[in-house]
Amino acid sequence: xxxxxxxxxxxxxxxxxxxxxxxxxxxxxxxxxxxxxxxxxxxxxxxxxxxxxxxxxxxxxxxxxxxxxxxxxxxxxxxxxxxxxxxxxxxxxxxxxxxxxxxxxxxxxxxxxxxxxxxxxxxxxxxxxxxxxxxxxxxxxxxxxxxxxxxxxxxxxxxxxxxxxxxxxxxxxxxxxxxxxxxxxxxxxxxxxxxxxxxxxxxxxxxxxxxxxxxxxxxxxxxxxxxxxxxxxxxxxxxxxxxxxxxxxxxxxxxxx
Amino acid sequence: xxxxxxxxxxxxxxxxxxxxxxxxxxxxxxxxxxxxxxxxxxxxxxxxxxxxxxxxxxxxxxxxxxxxxxxxxxxxxxxxxxxxxxxxxxxxxxxxxxxxxxxxxxxxxxxxxxxxxxxxxxxxxxxxxxxxxxxxxxxxxxxxxxxxxxxxxxxxxxxxxxxxxxxxxxxxxxxxxxxxxxxxxxxxxxxxxxxxxxxxxxxxxxxxxxxxxxxxxxxxxxxxxxxxxxxxxxxxxxxxxxxxxxxxxxxxxxxxxxxxxxxxxxxxxxxxxxxxxxxxxxxxxxxxxxxxxxxxxxxxxxxxxxxxxxxxxxxxxxxxxxxxxxxxxxxxxxxxxxxxxxxxxxxxxxxxxxxxxxxxxxxxxxxxxxxxxxxxxxxxxxxxxxxxxxxxxxxxxx
Numbered sequence: 001x002x003x004x005x006x007x008x009x010x011x012x013x014x015x016x017x018x019x020x021x022x023x024x025x026x027x028x029x030x031x032x033x034x035x036x037x038x039x040x041x042x043x044x045x046x047x048x049x050x051x052x053x054x055x056x057x058x059x060x061x062x063x064x065x066x067x068x069x070x071x072x073x074x075x076x077x078x079x080x081x082x083x084x085x086x087x088x089x090x091x092x093x094x095x096x097x098x099x100x101x102x103x104x105x106x107x108x109x110x111x112x113x114x115x116x117x118x119x120x121x122x123x124x125x126x127x128x129x130x131x132x133x134x135x136x137x138x139x140x141x142x143x144x145x146x147x148x149x150x151x152x153x154x155x156x157x158x159x160x161x162x163x164x165x166x167x168x169x170x171x172x173x174x175x176x177x178x179x180x181x182x183x184x185x186x187x188x189x190x191x192x193x194x195x196x197x198x199x200x201x202x203x204x205x206x207x208x209x210x211x212x213x214x215x216x217x218x219x220x221x222x223x224x225x226x227x228x229x230x231x232x233x234x235x236x237x238x239x240x241x242x243x244x245x246x247x248x249x250x251x252x253x254x255x256x257x
Numbered sequence: 258x259x260x261x262x263x264x265x266x267x268x269x270x271x272x273x274x275x276x277x278x279x280x281x282x283x284x285x286x287x288x289x290x291x292x293x294x295x296x297x298x299x300x301x302x303x304x305x306x307x308x309x310x311x312x313x314x315x316x317x318x319x320x321x322x323x324x325x326x327x328x329x330x331x332x333x334x335x336x337x338x339x340x341x342x343x344x345x346x347x348x349x350x351x352x353x354x355x356x357x358x359x360x361x362x363x364x365x366x367x368x369x370x371x372x373x374x375x376x377x378x379x380x381x382x383x384x385x386x387x388x389x390x391x392x393x394x395x396x397x398x399x400x401x402x403x404x405x406x407x408x409x410x411x412x413x414x415x416x417x418x419x420x421x422x423x424x425x426x427x428x429x430x431x432x433x434x435x436x437x438x439x440x441x442x443x444x445x446x447x448x449x450x451x452x453x454x455x456x457x458x459x460x461x462x463x464x465x466x467x468x469x470x471x472x473x474x475x476x477x478x479x480x481x482x483x484x485x486x487x488x489x490x491x492x493x494x495x496x497x498x499x500x501x502x503x504x505x506x507x508x509x510x511x512x513x514x515x516x517x518x519x520x521x522x523x524x525x526x527x528x529x530x531x532x533x534x535x536x537x538x539x540x541x542x543x544x545x546x547x548x549x550x551x552x553x554x555x556x557x558x559x560x561x562x563x564x565x566x567x568x569x570x571x572x573x574x575x576x577x578x579x580x581x582x583x584x585x586x587x588x589x590x591x592x593x594x595x596x597x598x599x600x601x602x603x604x605x606x607x608x609x610x611x612x613x614x615x616x617x618x619x620x621x622x623x624x625x626x627x628x629x630x631x632x633x634x635x636x637x638x639x640x641x642x643x644x645x646x647x648x649x650x651x652x653x654x655x
Contacts, residue, residue: 094605164611
């Protein structure tokens, strides 16, 4: 059973000037079958945490550890982390002109599974996964994310989640920019992924509305680069009422008003 | 006379001519004033500072530019034609020779003055050819120099696809005339797949008749130094020229492309898209995109774009779009140029899906060229180029 352990993680962002510390000692353990919601105000470092786990070169881990089933994740290259079973659904998926979605998905699946999927099964698998996420089949021949709307990009992130079937999925504000229908479709996709019980989910969000579709086992409040409070689903309900003011001293709503 | 500023009509510094005030402004060196002649002696020997030679390493031309290249060698021009097509070997006094245009630089004029036999490939009128015609030009061999002349001729309402394939070794200068008569649709794919030693300076002289369509693609992957200058002129209204280019320069390769679209008549269209990749120490590419819209060319629609992807340190890409506009009565005119390295965010995204970095780079490069490759509608050529690009990328493990 998969376990992701984050221990006393300190991360700085590499800028043109001096490096700036964003994460100031994050401790978190996510086990298979668990869904952890990370909630917090803008600028608290939630996205930095997700990028640091995935290995984005802009973020430098200055101290601490990340372990996946006891293996040192920080020693792995970005693609090794993905092949080890870490998946990051990005807040801003990147456009790759001239590379078709179908080519991209097949290349990624081949890399992660360690062998090329059999063509016949693969075509069916992609078709089913696309139709579950209400993605038009024509998207397969379009360039990766190019000209996609915000909602289309997020659906395709969840499509990749479904096909790559990681041990640990990190969803970075997957709910942002989605209308009600898209939020439902995307949430159902995440719930299908969770249903196998063999994977852990880190759900990063600013708002509580996605938690009405995806029930978390744990809710963590993130502020000032660390987890400042942890609880169960009831903590999300409290955040919806009270916002993050208690943690930041500023009024900032945790729900869509 | 007022010096035009960029603010006046929102064009960039590459543009000259103040159309908004209705006063004719003669740019410092208008492309329209460029000297042309069939006679090599009418041109000065370039010294390297001239606008049209300043990017070219003259020392590496093996004397093509100053008359010292010994023309003792001979290149072969072999044509594998579609059955409807006529292939003739003609002397320089054939009255059709020269219809495509006049040389605009000394090497082009040198080739014109020195060639002994021209190959004329005619696509007969109102005929659609059944298969691509392949013209293979094989260089004169290492240490030798030669000059050549080919005319591709699409008669009225002919439709044809022709591939011109440059291979082999040696030093070679030539003119490729492309004559597209009224209503013809001509697709020309020129592939420079030279051996490592080859030096080639070529001029393409294309002339489009009324409502003629030219799809012109240049691919340059082989050779030590390749300099190609495609020029398009229009004889009458309705001409449509699509100029596409793809080049891939390795260490010490100099690949130079100079396109010139001369809009002198009204209601014609042109679109230029050139894309290049560079890798290795001393890899150098040059793209000069001249577009001139003369006063009479009302209703012109033109766009040109150049993109370069620099894959390693030590490579240099020069990119200069020049747009001259002498009339305000046009449909559209624009240009864009960008040279950059790999986009780190694209690589991160692909790697974050488990794709190893080498493979991610290959995907990005392939994607970069995709737009140009998909325009090549000769499958054999397209597949060969895809394979060549793969091989280039494998070579450095990029």
